[in-house]
Amino acid sequence: ELEVKILENAAPSSRFPLTEVYDPDVGINSLQGFKLSGNSHFSVDVQSEGHGPKYPELVLEGTLDREGEAVYHLVLTALDGGDPVRSSVARILVTVVDVNDNAPVFTQPVYRVSVPENLPVGTPVLAVNATDQDEGVHGEVxxxxxxxxxxxxxxxxxxxxxxxxxxxANLDYEESRFYELGVEARDQPGLRDRAKVLITILDVNDNVPEVVVTSGS
Known part of the structure; x- marks a missing residue:
C-alpha cells in the first residue's frame, strides 16, 4: 500500500509522485496506461522517459477539507496492451494533513450567572468553553x-x-451589583472568538441596621 500525505489547503492541480512502474515487455504488450478508482477528488497522470519506466502522479482535482474527510482509499491499476490484458494493482492511502483553518467557537455568545455577594474568595463562578475542529496543536484553545x-x-x-x-477578591453588592466581562478564545497560531460574561451579584443580609437619631424641634 502506498501512503500519500497532503495538506488540506493544497491547491487544485497539485501533483504528488507515486512509485515508478516498469514493464519489461515492449511494443503493444508493454505498459499502456493507468486507471484510478476510489474518489473523484483525484486523477492520475503519467510522466515517462521513452520506453523506460513510467512515473504515475496523483493529481488533486478539487479542494480538501480534513474536517469533512480525513482519509481517502484509492486503487491504482496499471494496464498493458497485451491480449489478454494484464494488470497490476496498488492501493493508495491518502491522508489529509490538518492546517489551522478553523477558529475556535464559544458554545454560546453570552454567559450569565448570579452569585451571592458573600461568595468566598477563590470560588469558581462559571466556566466558558470553546471548541475547535482542527486537530493537534491547531485545536488547542x-x-x-x-x-x-x-x-x-x-x-x-x-x-x-x-x-x-x-x-x-471579595464581592460587595453595595459597591457593585453587576459585572460585564469580555472573554476571548484563541488557538495556535492565533485564530480567535469572543464572548461576554454577565455576572449579577445578589444581596445578602450583611449590614446591621443603622439607627439615625434626629433632634426634635
Missing part, C-alpha cells in the same frame, strides 16, 4: 480576558487552560 477594567481584573481571574472564572 486558551482563554483570556479582553476589554475589562483594572478593577474587574482584580476581582475575577480566568484559568487560561480551562476557561474557569473564579473570584480573586
Amino acid at each position: 486558551t482563554y483570556y480576558f479582553v476589554k475589562i477594567t483594572e478593577k474587574i481584573s482584580q476581582i475575577f481571574c480566568l484559568n487560561v487552560l480551562t476557561g474557569e472564572i473564579s473570584t480573586s
Whole structure:
C-alpha cells in the first residue's frame, strides 16, 4: 500500500509522485496506461522517459477539507496492451494533513450567572468553553480576558487552560451589583472568538441596621 500525505489547503492541480512502474515487455504488450478508482477528488497522470519506466502522479482535482474527510482509499491499476490484458494493482492511502483553518467557537455568545455577594474568595463562578475542529496543536484553545477594567481584573481571574472564572477578591453588592466581562478564545497560531460574561451579584443580609437619631424641634 502506498501512503500519500497532503495538506488540506493544497491547491487544485497539485501533483504528488507515486512509485515508478516498469514493464519489461515492449511494443503493444508493454505498459499502456493507468486507471484510478476510489474518489473523484483525484486523477492520475503519467510522466515517462521513452520506453523506460513510467512515473504515475496523483493529481488533486478539487479542494480538501480534513474536517469533512480525513482519509481517502484509492486503487491504482496499471494496464498493458497485451491480449489478454494484464494488470497490476496498488492501493493508495491518502491522508489529509490538518492546517489551522478553523477558529475556535464559544458554545454560546453570552454567559450569565448570579452569585451571592458573600461568595468566598477563590470560588469558581462559571466556566466558558470553546471548541475547535482542527486537530493537534491547531485545536488547542486558551482563554483570556479582553476589554475589562483594572478593577474587574482584580476581582475575577480566568484559568487560561480551562476557561474557569473564579473570584480573586471579595464581592460587595453595595459597591457593585453587576459585572460585564469580555472573554476571548484563541488557538495556535492565533485564530480567535469572543464572548461576554454577565455576572449579577445578589444581596445578602450583611449590614446591621443603622439607627439615625434626629433632634426634635
